[in-house]
Amino acid sequence: MSKEMLNALDALEAEKGVSKEIVIEALEAALISAYKRHYGQSQNVEVEFDQKKGNIHVYAVKEVSEEVMDSQLEVSLKEAITINPAYEIGDRIRFEVTPKDFGRIAAQTAKQVILQRVREAERNIIYNEFSAYEKDIMQGIVERQDNRYIYVNLGKIEAVLSKQDQMVNEFYQPHDRIKVYVSRVENTSKGPQVFVSRSHPDLLRRLFEQEVPEVYDGIVEIVSIAREAGDRSKIAVRSHDANIDPVGTCVGPKGQRVQALVNELKGENMDIVEWNEDPAVFIANALNPAEVSDVIFDATNPKACTVVVPDYQLSLAIGKRGQNARLAAKLTGYKIDIKSESDMKDFYAQLDNDGIVEEIDATIDEAETILNDEATSVDE
The missing domain is CATH 3.30.300.20 (K homology (KH) domain)
Structure with missing residues (x-):
């Protein structure tokens, strides 16, 4: 561990954007664990990385006490004074305990830490890059598929296309180039996961x-x-x-x-x-290619309406399996009930036969009479 290590850290920071200080901090923590694993777990140790020379030093940290109960964690006041007369009870003293063969362990640990940090940095870079494409479209190449997903290569990452995001009229083969919509990007424990859609x-x-x-x-x-x-x-x-x-x-x-x-x-x-800002006109346009005679809104439900179409246009307005009416309802946000002109005539005729029309007229006449009487009273 010398200047080669420092050069590696500098290269890592320049190429991958991984801060040298963060790697050194992680390296010191990993070396503490490695030392305890190989040379005794009960010791309280610190690892110091020399950023100028690249050397590593291990220190056992002991607390000054009157009576030593654990020699690995404590040092007597008498012994501490021989080191420095200024030491008092409660002070912490560092003793260098760097093993002769610790360089080999340190090199292995450093390699593992650096690889881990590189993987994390690459994951973060990919996540940040593809997060910018969220809610946008990209072109990818179909790689393979299994029972759950079709895997689409977007360059630096393999995105997943679920069954509900596939189009029913498409069959995907390896090496097919397709445009996909990036619906969401997640940063999981296994790395970034990109979900794409064609539907x-x-x-x-x-x-x-x-x-x-x-x-x-x-x-x-x-x-x-x-x-x-x-x-x-x-x-x-x-x-x-x-x-x-x-x-x-x-x-x-x-x-x-x-x-x-x-x-x-x-x-x-x-x-x-x-x-169109007029809902009636917009609903009529949405039912294209069918012609619309009238749009009657429901007084009790402002988001519901009855659309009247010529008899010969009824099947066209409804569409195959109700598709035209269903899409028009989704497009406008209104609940649409489609009736032919003859059905509406029959409906009004039934109301008339039931006396409802006369009852409504009588109610209107009665209301007008009351209003006229009230107006006469005010004049008098």
Whole structure:
């Protein structure tokens, strides 16, 4: 242990960013454990690393006492005075006890400590690097898969793609290049763990930012996304510039921009609709490609509505297995009940037959009469 050790510590600090002081502190603690393990565990010892010469010294620390009960931990006042007359009871004295063959043990211990610190430093560097990519997309290469995960090589680390984060219409083969959304990064006891997704709705958001400059610049905003990964998605957009059509901008000339995303997601269909501050208009847009005749909001539940569509548009509005209506509900945040025009006519006719309409009219007439009487009383 000499200047080679100091050179190694300097190189470690320069290349890996590991502070020399932290390594020396860890090394001294490890050497204390190594000394006790080889030369007696009951001693109270300290290890000192000479940062100028690279030498290591081991000291047994003993407390000055009137009567010595344990010679490994205590020294008599009489003996202490012979060393230095200024010593008093309770003082601590260090005796150098560095063994002749301690250099070999120290070298082995130093190697273990340095390797451990290098591993920790590399883990921290990787964690900090990939934490910066959290909520963003990266390109990776499929390495292998097991019953739980598909492992995607992102360069310095292997990320995991769980089954729920995979797309139902995709089959992954080794060496496939795929774009993935970094959903979260965890610093575990075994090192950094990166979780990625192909089904996350925000994957669409990031892909649009890459493909559409207006979205990246914030001129066109993606307000909400409803996605059934691998099958169909709906995206609500709005423009912060009156001269720019948000839907046309995202679709691109001859549909080139949206087609690039459809190709990336292996044929996933996309409906891009315009957001509107009027909920009725927004809900009608969200049910695209179906035509909407009317939107009736529930007075008892502000987040529920009934959408009326022409009879021939009913199946289109609902969609295959209810997909269109389900995605529209996710996109708008409203509970949507879809009825055809004939169903609504039958519904109103039933109300009329039950006398409910007449009852409502009578109630309105009675209320108007009371108000008129009250107005006459005030005039008098």
